[in-house]
Amino acid sequence: MAIHQNTWGTFLEPDPGLADAEHPHEALKIPIQGGHHAELDIFAGKNAVFDRMAARIQSVGIAYEDQCSAYHYFDLFGRVERCHGELSRLVDVGVFMGGSAAVLAGCVEPMGLELDLVDVNDAYLQFTYERLRRAFPRAMTRIRMFHGDLPTYAARVLATEAQTRALVHHDGAHSFDQVIRDVSALYFVRERVHGMAIQGTHLRGDIRYLNFVDAAVYAMFGVGVKYEPLGANFPADAPVTVPNEWDGNYFLAGQPEGMYVPFDGVEWKYPHPMMELEDFLPGEGPSGG
Numbered sequence: 388m389a390i391h392q393n394t395w396g397t398f399l400e401p402d403p404g405l406a407d408a409e410h411p412h413e414a415l416k417i418p419i420q421g422g423h424h425a426e427l428d429i430f431a432g433k434n435a436v437f438d439r440m441a442a443r444i445q446s447v448g449i450a451y452e453d454q455c456s457a458y459h460y461f462d463l464f465g466r467v468e469r470c471h472g473e474l475s476r477l478v479d480v481g482v483f484m485g486g487s488a489a490v491l492a493g494c495v496e497p498m499g500l501e502l503d504l505v506d507v508n509d510a511y512l513q514f515t516y517e518r519l520r521r522a523f524p525r526a527m528t529r530i531r532m533f534h535g536d537l538p539t540y541a542a543r544v545l546a547t548e549a550q551t552r553a554l555v556h557h558d559g560a561h562s563f564d565q566v567i568r569d570v571s572a573l574y575f576v577r578e579r580v581h582g583m584a585i586q587g588t589h590l591r592g593d594i595r596y597l598n599f600v601d602a603a604v605y606a607m608f609g610v611g612v613k614y615e616p617l618g619a620n621f622p623a624d625a626p627v628t629v630p631n632e633w634d635g636n637y638f639l640a641g642q643p644e645g646m647y648v649p650f651d652g653v654e655w656k657y658p659h660p661m662m663e664l665e666d667f668l669p670g671e672g673p674s675g676g
């Protein structure tokens with residue numbers, strides 16, 4: 388596996404060594420902890436396109452881990468399906484092992500869209516690309532990997548493409564400050580963005596992680612922001628509402644896992660119009676999170 392240290396801010400070429408790898412995550416040295424697979428089957432019979440996509444995703448016999456709930460993936464698919472006629476591209480920010488990317492990749496062919504994968508970690512991008520290639524080989528000419536964060540992608544890609552109309556799925560850093568940077572960057576290319584589906588709006592955790600995605604949404608768009616809830620919504624007695632033993636993460640009861648914020652008519656409370664996209668770029672390479 389080639390290490391792409393000097394690829395920040397550029398599109399990556401697929402790693403040819405992964406095509407024959409029995410265990411791509413081992414070749415890329417990606418540890419799998421929980422190994423959770425989203426149960427896409429619970430939606431069987433609700434949508435024929437989703438059913439075909441789920442079957443393709445499940446037919447790929449490699450080890451991976453999905454980090455969102457099946458409810459989030461199904462709602463994300465439904466959101467894309469409803470507005471795909473107004474879109475040219477899907478952008479998945481924060482791919483990890485390709486859970487959300489697989490669902491978005493399944494929309495590429497039937498809905499005539501492109502998909503850009505954006506992540507600060509090049510190994511995750513390569514793993515995700517290979518997972519998608521095995522599930523949706525004919526879609527791959529329309530799928531690219533961008534090594535960087537969302538402000539860098541906005542500056543180097545969206546800002547240069549007048550015709551693009553993108554739906555951005557944000558599941559990258561969940562820390563308040565980085566989410567603010569990411570969404571702020573979209574302000575400068577807002578004419579090219581239909582809306583943003585943002586995951587982790589029910590997330591809390593240890594104070595050192597500053598997991599306040601919902602607060603970042605309110606800071607950007609105001610407390611009265613109009614959004615469509617996405618994904619799971621847990622009751623107060625659900626075990627996941629208690630801090631876990633590893634990083635202290637837990638979910639707020641009664642709060643949606645994600646929010647879809649359409650940009651048409653949204654009120655920007657930040658950034659100030661006198662600020663510039665460059666103000667939101669990372670100073671020295673990956674900002675992580």
Ligand SMILES: C[S@@+](CC[C@H](N)C(=O)[O-])C[C@H]1O[C@@H](n2cnc3c(N)ncnc32)[C@H](O)[C@@H]1O
Binds near residue numbers: 455487507537675
């Ligand atoms: C929660 S995981 C994504 C899970 C994935 N969407 C899924 O459905 O399973 C977060 C991902 O965001 C990436 N990441 C962290 N900080 C980021 C940033 N500032 N910009 C882009 N990606 C980031 C991590 O490398 C990781 O791949």
